[in-house]
Amino acid sequence: MGRVIGFELNSQNPEKAADFYSKVFGWKVAEPHWDYREVTTGSESKTGISGGIAKGPNDYPHGTRIQIEVDSIxxxxxxxxxxGALIVRDKMEFDDFYLAYLVDPTGLGIGLIENKG
Structure with missing residues (x-):
């Protein structure tokens, strides 16, 4: 079963978005790495779903995508x-995982993640 493990907020002004979510909700926002800022939404005593804030690419300039972990991407x-899904970005390889972006048949954007090892 694929499980939701994170989210991605895409904005054309990620600095402003990071400032907003940090001030309003107390999220911990890391310094950017590849225009992506890791976000922690919980603590040890009260867990949350973590994710990131990124400068939205041309194919998804604004919006929220969930990240779904799968056994085989x-x-x-x-x-x-x-x-009925469409591929927005085919399988990409990173150090510890594979990632792909799709649009479901209703137009909702999702990310698929397969962890290595």
Missing amino acids: DESIAKALDN
Whole structure:
């Protein structure tokens, strides 16, 4: 079962967004890395779903996407395509995980993550 493990807030002004969420909700926002700021929304005593704030790319300039962890990103992409999804960004490789962005048949953007190892 794919589980939601994070979120991504895309903005054309990520500095302003980071400042807003930090001040209003007390989120801890890390310094940017590749135009992506990791966000912690919980604490040890009260967990939350963490995510990030990024400068939105051309294919998704504004909005929120959930990140869904899957066992096999290739199988999940194939199943999603068979069920009407569109690939926004095909499988990308990072140090510890693979990532892809899709749009479901209703137009909602999602990210798929497969952890390595």
